[in-house]
Amino acid sequence: MARFKDYDPEGVIPAALLPFHEDLSIDEASYRKHLRDVVSVDGISAITVNAHATEVASCSFEEQTRVLDITVDEIGDGTPVIAGIYADGSFEAARLARMAEAGGASGLLVFPPNPFSLGAQGRPEMAITHFKTIAEATDLPMICFQYPLAGGQGYPLDTLLRIVEAVPSVRAIKDWSNDVRLHERHIQTLQNLPRPVHVLTTHSAWLLSSLVLGCDGLLSGSGSVIADLQVAIWRAVRANDLVKARALNERIGATVEVFYADPFVDMHNRMKEALVILGRIPCAAVRPPLVKIEESEIARIRAALEKAGVGREGAIAEAA
Numbered sequence: 001m002a003r004f005k006d007y008d009p010e011g012v013i014p015a016a017l018l019p020f021h022e023d024l025s026i027d028e029a030s031y032r033k034h035l036r037d038v039v040s041v042d043g044i045s046a047i048t049v050n051a052h053a054t055e056v057a058s059c060s061f062e063e064q065t066r067v068l069d070i071t072v073d074e075i076g077d078g079t080p081v082i083a084g085i086y087a088d089g090s091f092e093a094a095r096l097a098r099m100a101e102a103g104g105a106s107g108l109l110v111f112p113p114n115p116f117s118l119g120a121q122g123r124p125e126m127a128i129t130h131f132k133t134i135a136e137a138t139d140l141p142m143i144c145f146q147y148p149l150a151g152g153q154g155y156p157l158d159t160l161l162r163i164v165e166a167v168p169s170v171r172a173i174k175d176w177s178n179d180v181r182l183h184e185r186h187i188q189t190l191q192n193l194p195r196p197v198h199v200l201t202t203h204s205a206w207l208l209s210s211l212v213l214g215c216d217g218l219l220s221g222s223g224s225v226i227a228d229l230q231v232a233i234w235r236a237v238r239a240n241d242l243v244k245a246r247a248l249n250e251r252i253g254a255t256v257e258v259f260y261a262d263p264f265v266d267m268h269n270r271m272k273e274a275l276v277i278l279g280r281i282p283c284a285a286v287r288p289p290l291v292k293i294e295e296s297e298i299a300r301i302r303a304a305l306e307k308a309g310v311g312r313e314g315a316i317a318e319a320a
Contacts, residue, residue, distance in 0.1 A: 004080040007106035009143050009172040010198045010216040011045030012231050013082065014038050014223025015053040017272055018067065020285040026063065030281045032074045037280055038224060039075045043231035045217065047075065048109055050100075051084035053221035053268050058287035065099055072104035080106035082143065082219075088113045090130045094137035101138040109143045109174060109219070110134060117152035124159040131167040141171040143200065143219070146186070148178040157185060164190070164197050172198035174219045180209070187214050205260045208249040211237040221267065222259055225274045226252065226310055254308040258301045266293055273298050278311045 016038060019030040038047060049071045050056045050064045059067065064083075071081050083100035085108050087093040097108055113130060120126045134142065144163060147153040154177060155163065164170045173190065177183050183203065190197040191214070198216035201207065207218065211234065223230050229252050236245035259270050270293060272284040277298070286292065305311065 003101070003104050004106040007046070007080050007141055008198070009046065009082065009107050009141060009200065009219075012043060012223065012227065012234050013046045013048055013200065013217060013219040014041075014044060014227045014230070015048040015051045015219060015221040016071070017221070017224045017268060017275065017281075018049075018054040018059075019272070019275075019281045019283060020287065022283060022285055024285060024287050026066070027281075027283065028070060030283070031067075031070060034224070034275070034281055035071060035074045038227055039079045041227040041231060043235065044079070044223070044227055046080040046082050046106070047071070048082040048084065048219060050086065050096075051109055051111075051221075053224060053271070054084070055268065055287055055290070056084050056086045058290075061096070061099070064096070065103065068100060068103040068105060076104050082107040082109050084109045084111065085134065086111045088115055090133035093130065094133050097134045097138045097140065101140050105140060107141045107143060107171075108134070108138070109145055111145045112147055112153040112155070114153070119152065121149070121152060121154075121156060121159070124156070124162055127155055127159055128163055128166050131163050131170060135167050135169050139169060142167070142169050143172040143174050144170050146173045146175050146177055148176065149182070157182070157189065160186075160190070161193075164193070164195075168195065170197065172200050172216070174200050174202050175215075176202045178203070180206075183210060184213050191216060204252075205256050207252060207256075208233065208237070208245055212242075212245075221271060222255065225259075225271050225278070226255055226308070229255075229308070229310070251308040251310075254304045255310065258297075258304040265290070269293055270297070270301055274301050274305060274310075277302050277305060 019027040083105040200217040201210040203210040233248040
């Protein structure tokens with residue numbers, strides 16, 4: 001078992017993509033290569049699987065188990081693995097958590113159940129019960145995935161505080177609140193609790209702005225493509241080197257414009273195309289309901305990668 005005991009989720013954490021063959025079966029060989037490429041970047045602190053970037057919604061329980069097994073087998077001895085817990089029901093979430101612990105995961109990224117969008121913000125005990133149910137199944141540290149409040153699946157700050165008080169194994173949030181002022185409150189409040197809770201930003205579209213507010217890390221699917229840039233900007237901000245951070249942000253911004261363009265749902269689809277362009281995976285196939293993007297958009301991704309210097313030797317040094 002490759003589990004890192006007492007893992008504390010902070011720092012730069014890419015979320016892995018999952019390559020498929022043209023017939024939409026998992027391309028295990030390409031996935032292993034992708035994992036090696038990502039973890040070869042000096043400075044990442046963990047890697048996340050079975051999350052949005054891995055197209056978890058289209059993967060069966062057995063496939064999620066296999067993805068985790070491959071990941072731990074390939075890189076688990078050197079890098080902590082965080083397993084996504086994506087389920088509409090708390091019992092299924094607990095089953096996934098038990099599988100993740102048995103499979104060697106060092107932490108869990110807990111997604112909000114889709115039924116929460118129907119009004120659970122008015123019943124905070126539902127969210128608390130969900131996390132308690134998972135905590136009864138495993139003692140792995142948890143990262144609470146904080147969605148935007150407007151969609152109904154985000155947790156009001158008071159609810160977050162009740163969750164972390166009731167469930168001490170919640171050690172961090174992945175903040176996708178999409179609200180600068182609320183994001184800042186999360187950082188100021190959660191990271192200054194008697195038992196601090198890390199705020200990991202996933203605001204890739206405004207990463208520099210988010211990091212300078214004082215996040216304890218970042219967790220993002222774009223790390224599958226630009227982990228080196230993410231580590232570099234993280235280190236620059238931590239060193240208070242804003243000149244270097246701004247230069248790196250310009251490079252990252254070129255990828256942001258294509259990865260996170262409308263429609264937002266295509267973000268990981270676009271990242272797969274980027275990996276094909278860079279020669280890191282052979283096929284950008286995605287599972288339905290996702291569909292392949294058009295050639296004109298692929299051309300824009302190619303241009304953005306060139307502008308950002310992604311894959312070009314010495315590109316990070318040039319931003320210094």
